[in-house]
Amino acid sequence: MDGNGILLWVAGIALVLTAIQAANRSRADARELLVVCSVILVAAAVCWLWAPAIAGYVAAGGYAVAIVCPALLTVAFQGALDRRRWISARALSWLLLVLRPTAGMRSFTAMGLAAAEAETGDIEAAQQLLAPAEGASEAARRAITVMRLHVAQRWDELLAVIDAIDPEERDRDPMLAMYRLRALGEVGRIDEIAHEYRTLGLRGRSAIRACTTWCG
Numbered sequence: 337m338d339g340n341g342i343l344l345w346v347a348g349i350a351l352v353l354t355a356i357q358a359a360n361r362s363r364a365d366a367r368e369l370l371v372v373c374s375v376i377l378v379a380a381a382v383c384w385l386w387a388p389a390i391a392g393y394v395a396a397g398g399y400a401v402a403i404v405c406p407a408l409l410t411v412a413f414q415g416a417l418d419r420r421r422w423i424s425a426r427a428l429s430w431l432l433l434v435l436r437p438t439a440g441m442r443s444f445t446a447m448g449l450a451a452a453e454a455e456t457g458d459i460e461a462a463q464q465l466l467a468p469a470e471g472a473s474e475a476a477r478r479a480i481t482v483m484r485l486h487v488a489q490r491w492d493e494l495l496a497v498i499d500a501i502d503p504e505e506r507d508r509d510p511m512l513a514m515y516r517l518r519a520l521g522e523v524g525r526i527d528e529i530a531h532e533y534r535t536l537g538l539r540g541r542s543a544i545r546a547c548t549t550w551c552g
Contacts, residue, residue: 343392344380347399351377354403368440372402406436413448422452443476447483454487462487482515491519 380395
């Protein structure tokens with residue numbers, strides 16, 4: 337088997353595994369990932385029919401550009417935000433949107449950059465970034481709303497939004513617990529903070545550690 341054939345098999349297996357992994361993601365993320373996988377498979381199938389000698393290269397190249405690179409850039413983007421390297425974060429967000437120009441990616445990068453702007457004290461710029469992306473999922477819109485209220489320090493409204501979410505759904509998102517803890521502390525509801533920590537204790541020590549670190 338030549339290199340083209342090997343790449344075709346490798347890319348095919350990788351696409352199938354990626355599609356299976358999508359089941360562990362949110363509905364919107366899973367749908368987005370499945371669409372990307374489908375496009376790559378269709379492109380490879382067309383090449384196999386019309387130019388089989390390059391089908392493997394097309395499939396492998398598509399997988400690398402559309403799935404592997406965005407995954408690596410996402411990690412780098414988050415790392416740049418964590419290390420407060422704002423210029424790098426902005427450059428990485430641009431690359432991410434070039435490779436994956438979807439509503440989900442726009443929402444993800446917008447929230448990251450908004451956090452960066454808020455860190456530097458430019459609250460107005462942060463709020464401008466937190467406009468819901470057209471076509472964004474309900475979960476993405478909710479996350480943007482929560483973050484916008486957090487940036488604006490509208491703690492009572494933030495608590496109202498989070499508390500209106502179904503408890504089971506809220507428990508699956510540790511970030512909501514972090515935002516809720518911060519808001520409870522800001523409004524002085526100490527007893528509820530203790531209760532929230534006890535609830536987090538049922539989810540595991542890692543959740544408590546994450547919330548403690550984030551809430552400072």
